[in-house]
Amino acid sequence: MAYRRTNGILTNDAAAPEAEADYIVASAIVGHSIQQIKAGVDVQFSMEPTDEDPKPEKWETEWGKLQQAAQKIGELAAKEVGPDSHRVKAGTAVDHGVGAVIVGIYGLAGHEKPTAADIRHPDNNLSPKGAVLYDKIKQHDRDPDYQYIGRGAYTGFVDNPNTVGDTDPVGPLSSARFHVSDLGHGGTSDTAFEGWYPRWLPPENSNLWDARVRRDQDQHDRIGWGIIGGNLAGLAPDDQEPVLGTSNRADQITAIMHDEQGMVFNDESGDRDVKGYTHGMIQAIYKAYHLGPACTPYEITVGRQTTKLASCFACTLFMTATAYPPTSTHLGSAESWVPLYEPYKPSGTPHKERIVINDLNARFAEYCDTVLRSGLKALDGDVIADRYNGCRANLRHTLGEAYDPENRVAVSIFLDALTVHSKELSRVRRVLGLDQDHI
């Protein structure tokens, strides 16, 4: 199975991807909220708190936007679930200090929601070996040789209180970049890709590549799809930051991420095809699930550029689908987020880890379908901005009649939407007509 070589995510229209991505992600956010409320779980979208008094104007503006969107999502959910069910709110995450964590709460195994004190000082609850690893990650907070410390740097790890068998914690697990292959290529019976709808890669002659052509280079010399900062290939490097021998802003961003901030690229093959980024918490969840129900996945913020003590929306969807919901969620950007498609740093046998990946990815794929259908139903012509009406019809058509595990469409188009980078809060606001600014 090859990539889907169309100009749009849902259509062949090169003018469409931004609106399509907005509508797909907004549907996922609204659909997830509805599903959570149906399950009796309150939904909170968080931003970072501020100690400043009076609060900075920028913070107040953002807070107002988040509150307004949460209110609107709550109203839509109430229409679907019932009038007493309005439980979507904006909030603030636990204040971020060095060593504070996000926790994947494995409620199925009786794990309880951590308190704010547990979030600030997880070491109180860790196994002795887990506490040693946690301290090491904290001590190397600014060390790019140990872990990724750039923008959006969260390091995953797994505490392992098991007393027999494998008793080691796992980590550090930093966000890493991966090549997203054409699913099913050379597939075997245990491939993680079986039954997945192919991922999207715009055709060679599409205008969508224009911004990705390297400055002063031949039009075939382009930045690969999904790479963060790739649309800035036509600009000069920013001389306020290290240039690192690059000739354009996109390559500069990549070089800083890799050379100065320590992100591992598992795709040294370069710029071909589609790239994605797997966050530390997601890597930790596969490991925790593999090690057994006593184990807990964590994520710590590291470096100086990460201040939100909350999971991105894509991590939240995956964590909810796999029954490890996060302590807190934000609506920032999950740029080119991907689950793992292959075992990465296997600690046991890769074959067993592949089975875990297949199993958890299958749950994620099914949940993506559930939330997109639910969001699509709620985000109808009465509540969305006019320019999204076409996207709604096209999403409905693309999803088809019912979920089919032999053709997992929803998960692929959700991941495709995340390759068109934007803040998730901005997408929801645009779709709901709360912001009139152009996409």
Ligand SMILES: [Zn+2]
């Ligand atoms: Zn994330």
